[in-house]
Amino acid sequence: MSHRHVNKRTGVVIGAAAAAVMGAAILLPNANASTDRPPAPRTFSASAATQLATALKSDLGGDNAAWYLDGANGHLVMNVLSKDAAERVQAKGAVARVVHNSMTALKAGTKTLRETAAVPGTAWSIDPRTNKIVVVADKTVTGAKMATLAKATRGMGAGMVTVKRSQGEFRRFDGGGMSEDPGTPPAGGDGQNGGQGANGGQGANGGQGANGGQGANGGQGANGGQGANGGQGGGQGDGGQANGGQGGGGSAAGPIGGSAIFGGNARCSLGFNVTVKGAPAFLTAGHCGNDSPTWSADQGGSQPLGSVQDSQFPKTDFAIVTYDDKSAQPQSAVDLGNGSTQQITKAAEAAVGMKVQRSGSTTGVHDGTVTGLDATVNYGNGDIVNGLIQTDVCAEPGDSGGSMFAGDSAVGLTSGGSGDCTQGGETFFQPVTDALKATGAEIGAGGGDGSGGAAAGGDQSAGGDQSGGSDQSAGGDQSAGGDQSASGDQSAGGDQSAGADQGAGSDQSAGGDALN
Known part of the structure; x- marks a missing residue:
């Protein structure tokens, strides 16, 4: 039995085979379209993702609903409000998510x-x-x-x-400097094998520096062989150079990111060395700048650093301190807590999902992830700060002002948060890019390439005798290359500030929900 169909428009009777051909002709364009697939998502570095996301935000306009880095695979994920916007994002190699909230x-x-x-x-x-x-x-x-x-x-x-x-309590992370117990750094928390120098400095491989002469004030020889008073012993073997200079990854000769700074009764941390109209300066937290008009590299004030030129807190949280010694050439670097440093060459915007590290004078170096942007935190007493970067990196009192960085990029200045480095917590950071714009400062200060030597205050080793050869004892305090007794070892100021009992920890780091 044959099958026939009637064309309802023309009334023409056609056979089954012809009808099948016509049906295929009608379906064919749609079938071809279904084979078009977006390109596979690309893998991005943080800087490359930021560049593309910035361009896409401009292109998408109101269809943009923020973005983040998927740390598991390096994908840039853009939230959008329409299917058309999603296709434009996918065409650039990013992952698109159609979401509800603009x-x-x-x-x-x-x-x-x-x-x-x-x-x-x-x-x-x-x-x-x-x-x-x-x-x-x-x-x-x-x-x-x-x-x-x-x-x-x-x-x-x-x-x-x-x-x-959060099980902890939000507070600023500035610490008192005069009467606190030095305490003991959290196990493994500073990467320094337990060695801690006087006045908050910490000695690589367990060595201790006299009069603050380790990483907090910068002057440090390799394997603990420091010069007194923050000076640097010559003839280091692990990346450092005599006369305060340094190759990549060597130790620093002056205060750098993460170094302890002291003002009045407060102890904070240096964020990043910068220049302002060619003059050397450094960034730290604004609430630290409000604590004291002048800052030094030691608790007693015998190694003055500089004076606060601008301090903004609350609302924002940054301060800029200009070095007293206008010829100082502090290095543009961060203390990594193991006798080496990370050179800092630029500033970068934070991105949710970005992997970061933080260096501070209380707890050393810790790492984590950016969990939120444009954060507001209310510390109480009217101290409300907006526009911060939120992370799951831990910090403690005395770490305020310290460096948050990603590779060679400056990202943030430690403000405050909840918890400690035993149980974890969340920490908020002032974006460095905002501080630079507000102050006119630029990353780097003088000898940012390590060619400089003395920090402001003249803390080269005793007598300036950077003998390029070996283990100078610098006044007899240390026999370079070993674990010095450094007479009077842990003086006050290397303290582990109060507040370590806040158990915020791993509990709720804002923004840490799983992906939708």
Whole structure:
């Protein structure tokens, strides 16, 4: 039995075979279109991802809803609001996610929180991984304060905001310098094999420097062979050079990122050496700048560094200190806590998912990940800071102002947070790029290539005798190359500041939700 079909438009009867051919002709274009697939996602470095994301944000306009780095595979993930925008993102080799909340809506939500939930002990940031605002309430947020926060977030809806709790307490990470117990660095926390120098300096391989002469004040010989008073013993064998100079990865001759700085009764950390109109200076936290108008490399003030020229806190959190010695050539580097340094050549914007390290005078070097941007933290007493970078890197009092960096890029200045380096926690950082724009400063200071020598204050080893050969004892304090007794070893100031009992730790680091 034959099968026939009637064309309803023309009334023409056609056979089954012809109908099949016509049907195939109609379906063929759609079948061809279904074979077009977006290119496979590319793998990006943090800097390359930032460049592409910046270009895509400009191209997408209102369809952009933030982006992040997928650290597991190096993919750049762009949140978008439409299928058309997703196709444009995929064509550039990035991963596209169509989400509900626009950046306009998310920023409006943070504005609502600032206006209706200014509760001490709270922090919030935009988390592109969840496409929400993540609010963290510390252990002090109870009773009426929690009720105020809950009312504000309920009004925004569950699709816009997530509330988490921290077991610790948000505080600034500046530390007292005069009366604190030096304590013991957390096991493995500073990568220095336990050696700690006087006045907060820490000696590589367990060696101890007299009068603050290790990494906190910079002057350090390889394997613990330091010159006194922060000077640097000549003839190092592990990357350092005599006369304070340094090759890549060597030790530093003056204060660098992560070094201890002292002002009045406060101890903080140096962030990054910079230049301002050609003059040497350094960045640290604004709340540190507010603590004292002058800063030194030692607790007693015998090694003055410089004076605060601008200090901004609260709202933002940065200060710039100009060196007293205008001919000083401090290195543009960060102390890695093991006798070596990381050269810093530029500044970079933070990105959620970026892997970072932090160097500070209390806890040394720790690493982690950026978890949120445009963060607000309320430390209490009216100290509310906006526009911060949120991370899961730990820190403790005395680390304030210290360097957050990614490779050779300066990223942030330590502000404060919750927890400690025993149990972990979340820490907030002032973006370096904002501080540089506000102060007109530039990364690097004088001998940023390591060709300089003395730090401001003249802390070359005793008598300036950087004999290129060997193990000078620099006044008899140390026999270079070994684990010196360094008379009077751990004087106050190398302290582990109070606050180590905050158990924020691994609990809720804002923005740490799993990918949607």
